[in-house]
Amino acid sequence: xxxxxxxxxxxxxxxxxxxxxxxxxxxxxxxxxxxxxxxxxxxxxxxxxxxxxxxxxxxxxxxxxxxxxxxxxxxxxxxxxxxxxxxxxxxxxxxxxxxxxxxxxxxxxxxxxxxxxxxxxxxxxxxxxxxxxxxxxxxxxxxxxxxxxxxxxxxxxxxxxxxxxxxxxxxxxxxxxxxxxxxxxxxxxxxxxxxxxxxxxxxxxxxxxxxxxxxxxxxxxxxxxxxxxxxxxxxxxxxxxxxxxxxxxxxxxxxxxxxxxxxxxxxxxxxxxxxxxxxxxxxxxxxxxxxxxxxxxxxxxxxxxxxxxxxxxxxxxxxxxxxxxxxxxxxxxxxxxxxxxxxxxxxxxxxxxxxxxxxxxxxxxxxxxxxxxxxxxxxxxxxxxxxxxxxxxxxxxxxxxxxxxxxxxxxxxxxxxxxxxxxxxxxxxxxxxxxxxxxxxxxxxxxxxxxxxxxxxxxxxxxxxxxxxxxxxxxxxxxxxxxxxxxxxxxxxxxxxxxxxxxxxxxxxxxxxxxxxxxxxxxxxxxxxxxxxxxxxxxxxxxxxxxxxxxxxxxxxxxxxxxxxxxxxxxxxxxxxxxxxxxxxxxxxxxxxxxxxxxxxxxxxxxxxxxxxxxxxxxxxxxxxxxxxxxxxxxxxxxxxxxxxxxxxxxxxxxxxxxxxxxxxxxxxxxxxxxxxxxxxxxxxxxxxxxxxxxxxxxxxxxxxxxxxxxxxxxxxxxxxxxxxxxxxxxxxxxxxxxxxxxxxxxxxxxxxxxxxxxxxxxxxxxxxxxxxxxxxxxxxxxxxxxxxxxxxxxxxxxxxxxxxxxxxxxxxxxxxxxx
Numbered sequence: 136x137x138x139x140x141x142x143x144x145x146x147x148x149x150x151x152x153x154x155x156x157x158x159x160x161x162x163x164x165x166x167x168x169x170x171x172x173x174x175x176x177x178x179x180x181x182x183x184x185x186x187x188x189x190x191x192x193x194x195x196x197x198x199x200x201x202x203x204x205x206x207x208x209x210x211x212x213x214x215x216x217x218x219x220x221x222x223x224x225x226x227x228x229x230x231x232x233x234x235x236x237x238x239x240x241x242x243x244x245x246x247x248x249x250x251x252x253x254x255x256x257x258x259x260x261x262x263x264x265x266x267x268x269x270x271x272x273x274x275x276x277x278x279x280x281x282x283x284x285x286x287x288x289x290x291x292x293x294x295x296x297x298x299x300x301x302x303x304x305x306x307x308x309x310x311x312x313x314x315x316x317x318x319x320x321x322x323x324x325x326x327x328x329x330x331x332x333x334x335x336x337x338x339x340x341x342x343x344x345x346x347x348x349x350x351x352x353x354x355x356x357x358x359x360x361x362x363x364x365x366x367x368x369x370x371x372x373x374x375x376x377x378x379x380x381x382x383x384x385x386x387x388x389x390x391x392x393x394x395x396x397x398x399x400x401x402x403x404x405x406x407x408x409x410x411x412x413x414x415x416x417x418x419x420x421x422x423x424x425x426x427x428x429x430x431x432x433x434x435x436x437x438x439x440x441x442x443x444x445x446x447x448x449x450x451x452x453x454x455x456x457x458x459x460x461x462x463x464x465x466x467x468x469x470x471x472x473x474x475x476x477x478x479x480x481x482x483x484x485x486x487x488x489x490x491x492x493x494x495x496x497x498x499x500x501x502x503x504x505x506x507x508x509x510x511x512x513x514x515x516x517x518x519x520x521x522x523x524x525x526x527x528x529x530x531x532x533x534x535x536x537x538x539x540x541x542x543x544x545x546x547x548x549x550x551x552x553x554x555x556x557x558x559x560x561x562x563x564x565x566x567x568x569x570x571x572x573x574x575x576x577x578x579x580x581x582x583x584x585x586x587x588x589x590x591x592x593x594x595x596x597x598x599x600x601x602x603x604x605x606x607x608x609x610x611x612x613x614x615x616x617x618x619x620x621x622x623x624x625x626x627x628x629x630x631x632x633x634x635x636x637x638x639x640x641x642x643x644x645x646x647x648x649x650x651x652x653x654x655x656x657x658x659x660x661x662x663x664x665x666x667x668x669x670x671x672x673x674x675x676x677x678x679x680x681x682x683x684x685x686x687x688x689x690x691x692x693x694x695x696x697x698x699x700x701x702x703x704x705x706x707x708x709x710x711x712x713x714x715x716x717x718x719x720x721x722x723x724x725x726x727x728x729x730x731x732x733x734x735x736x737x738x739x740x741x742x743x744x745x746x747x748x749x750x751x752x753x754x755x756x757x758x759x760x761x762x763x764x765x766x767x768x769x770x771x772x773x774x775x776x777x778x779x780x781x782x783x784x785x786x787x788x789x790x791x792x793x794x795x796x797x798x799x800x801x802x803x804x805x806x807x808x809x810x811x812x813x814x815x816x817x818x819x820x821x822x823x824x825x826x827x828x829x830x831x832x833x834x835x836x837x838x839x840x841x842x843x844x845x846x847x848x849x850x851x852x853x854x855x856x857x858x859x860x861x862x863x864x865x866x867x868x869x870x871x872x873x874x875x876x877x878x879x880x881x882x883x884x885x886x887x888x889x890x891x892x893x894x895x896x897x898x899x900x901x902x903x904x905x906x907x908x909x910x911x912x913x914x915x916x917x918x919x920x921x922x923x924x925x926x927x928x929x930x931x932x933x934x935x936x937x938x939x940x941x942x943x944x945x946x947x948x949x950x951x952x953x954x955x
Contacts, residue, residue, distance in 0.1 A: 162229050162269075164268060164270075165259075165269075166229065166267055166269060167264055168205075168264070168267045169184075169191055169206065170188075170218045171209045175209050175332075175334060176249050178250055178251055179250075179324065181246065181247070181249075182247060183244060184244070184245050184247060186244075186245060187242045188217075190264040195235065204229060205230055205232060206253065207229075207247065209223070209227070210223060220257075220258030220265070223258065227341075228249040228251070229251050233245075233247065252274070253270065253271050273344065274344050277320070281347070283347065284350065287351060288319055291354055292314060298360060298361055301361065301368055303364060326353050411456060415428050418455075419460055419461035421460070423616055424616040447553060454560060454568065454614070458618070459570070459571055459572050462571060463574050463622065464532055483651065484518070484522065486646065487511070487646055490644075503622075510582070510626075510629060511523070511626065511629075512646070513647060513649060513650075514630060515697075516697070516698020516699050516701075517649075518648070519628040520628060523626050523628070532572075532576045532624065533570040533571070534576050535575050535576070535578070538580045539579055539580060539582050539585050541586060547561060549610075560613040561612070564611045567618075567623070573619070573623065574623055574624070579627040581630075583629035583633075584634070585597075592636075594635075598639055598642065601627075647877075649903070650697025650878055652881060656702060659699060660689075660706065661683070664703045664706050667703075668703065668710045672707065672713075674710060680724055680725070681709065682727065685732055688729045688732050689702060691885075693736055697881075705736060754847075756840070759879070760834070760836070760879060761878075765875065765877075765881050766882050770837065771844065772823050772847065774819045774849055776820070778817070780820045781795070781823070782822040782823065783823050784822070785827070788834070790833050794864060795823055795845075797865065797866055801842060801867075802842065810852075823845070835863040836861045836879075838864030838870075841864075842864050843924065850931065851931060852928040855890070855927055857888055858892060860891070860893075861894075862897075862917070868920040870894045873897065876901070877903050880904055889911070889913065890912070890914075891912060891913070893914060895916045895917060
């Protein structure tokens with residue numbers, strides 16, 4: 136690599152006269168090549184160079200061993216470490232090495248003087264260094280009495296002087312030589328070497344052998360440089376004027392302060408304005424926000440302290456200066472530590488934890504990624520909000536929770552305009568002010584319960600907040616300026632997604648949290664809920680001990696929920712009773728077991744849904760999804776004399792009624808295959824009832840359950856008591872996939888079902904279902920109703936043929952006749 140410390144033009148010009156005889160100079164046809172990175176050297180220039188590349192050092196050594204001549208050629212690409220012939224310009228300068236010094240760091244310092252221009256014909260790359268086959272370029276001297284040349288020489292001299300006056304770093308010695316140099320070619324080279332040109336522009340001057348054309352090119356470059364220097368001087372002048380104006384304003388402000396002090400007024404407001412000005416400088420706002428804040432500050436400065444608008448403007452200034460425009464908390468990028476924190480705070484939820492660790496890994500590799508918005512969807516009490524708090528702790532970020540339940544005013548999100556009395560910023564800006572950093576984790580709770588009325592739709596305002604492409608310029612109506620929300624991490628929670636606006640749902644990555652299994656609830660109660668309630672009720676582990684079996688009894692007989700809130704309340708109730716005993720003087724350890732749970736909580740509150748006691752005709756077990764988890768549904772069908780009417784009761788929704796009609800039509804069309812007398816559809820009514828009639832029921836997933844109950848009632852075949860099912864039915868008898876598989880199979884597990892029938896396409900959803908609790912349950916995946924009936928229905932018992940009639944002889948020891 137070659138570089139220069141600076142151009143020593145005075146030395147160059149001292150030897151200019153000595154090298155006037157280019158004709159007698161003998162230049163070899165082949166010379167070592169020294170590639171130059173950031174400089175172009177002209178003939179008669181004396182320049183020091185530092186050489187560090189191995190090939191370049193060998194080229195210098197070769198030149199010193201021969202005739203001390205070397206070919207200096209500039210590189211086209213400055214970053215190329217090992218340039219080839221294609222990477223070098225075709226025109227260079229033959230130079231002589233005047234001095235050489237080896238440096239301790241391995242580099243070599245040489246002093247070279249340019250001799251003549253030369254053109255590279257061919258470059259040899261096979262040796263230890265580059266060698267150039269070259270031809271000397273003969274300069275075309277300018278006409279002696281040419282008016283154009285004389286004019287160009289004068290222009291170049293005048294431009295050089297003007298450039299020096301505008302601040303160009305040109306030494307007085309160079310200016311003196313320029314004033315006395317008459318050779319047009321050397322004048323052009325000297326001017327070009329002092330303009331600090333780009334390599335491309337400097338090379339364009341070296342390429343020109345015609346003296347007049349070269350001088351004209353240098354004159355153009357000088358004019359361009361003068362224009363740049365003129366603009367630069369105007370900028371400097373403007374900057375000085377701004378500084379002078381600021382000093383003048385400071386002086387006048389000090390005078391005003393002295394006058395107000397003499398009059399005994401304005402001191403408090405002036406001090407407050409001074410504090411605001413310091414806060415504005417410390418806040419490091421964006422330029423637009425800072426300009427607006429200073430403009431309003433000047434307006435406040437001219438107001439009377441008792442004016443009504445003064446208080447409004449003062450509140451605005453306080454919020455603007457308190458906002459964390461540049462305050463950022465440092466993220467914890469230790470993946471193992473973050474994973475350990477998540478495991479400490481929550482048991483299970485592996486999918487959510489994995490997604491958070493992935494986001495943290497991306498943030499570790501990329502400083503400011505555009506992450507997606509996570510939406511945690513699940514029934515109440517499964518730990519959505521507490522999971523957000525745990526994620527904030529794992530990331531070492533501030534946590535702010537905003538409850539959106541019942542919010543129906545757009546101003547709650549975007550803020551009120553300052554023209555209204557009692558105006559205030561939106562809740563997003565308030566949360567940032569509360570967090571005191573611009574990158575907190577903001578949890579938007581209950582996003583599915585956002586309302587809308589004549590005052591606007593908050594969901595539409597949230598579209599901008601939750602869009603990573605737009606929230607870097609979020610505009611709050613109260614602030615009147617934009618705020619960058621891209622540093623903040625947003626998470627949302629919902630119980631259902633049906634009520635969330637489709638456009639808003641599209642901006643979020645949905646992660647579903649289903650209910651917990653009995654084993655998961657047991658572990659969470661033992662690890663988290665019990666220690667928490669013990670601490671909150673003022674007792675210790677020495678006062679209370681609840682066995683695992685007692686916790687299992689609490690889960691099965693005193694709670695029926697997908698989450699954990701009721702379980703926590705029951706544990707809290709036990710802790711309060713123990714706390715009372717401790718307060719009354721009881722010093723021993725209270726042990727809670729399945730046998731004495733009722734002494735603390737009373738009789739069991741929940742009768743667990745269990746499978747039927749025996750196989751029955753017309754009673755099928757279905758699986759349903761609710762907002763609070765899965766549930767077991769018993770569907771009853773009864774055949775009775777009538778006119779072929781299908782009766783539906785149990786407060787069924789429209790979708791479920793249509794599923795029942797589709798199942799009835801299917802059974803009617805396949806009567807012969809299913810063993811149903813065709814006359815039964817005309818002579819019998821079919822009554823479908825779903826118990827718990829006060830509870831509305833709807834959805835397509837009960838299709839195969841309705842069909843099974845109907846066909847069982849019509850054909851007289853009993854349904855297996857330990858089989859539960861879910862799936863949508865078509866008129867052709869196909870079984871379509873349904874949602875909420877995890878919640879439904881958890882409900883089946885609680886009901887102690889041994890066989891679960893699911894649609895074939897729902898087999899992919901089994902990845903989300905834990906394997907351990909279901910190891911003793913058989914899953915059957917079906918594609919048609921025939922497969923469902925094969926699994927669910929018993930074979931019809933053979934008809935009993937009566938014996939020939941004869942007088943019956945009753946034995947005195949015989950019991951009553953057997954029932955068939």
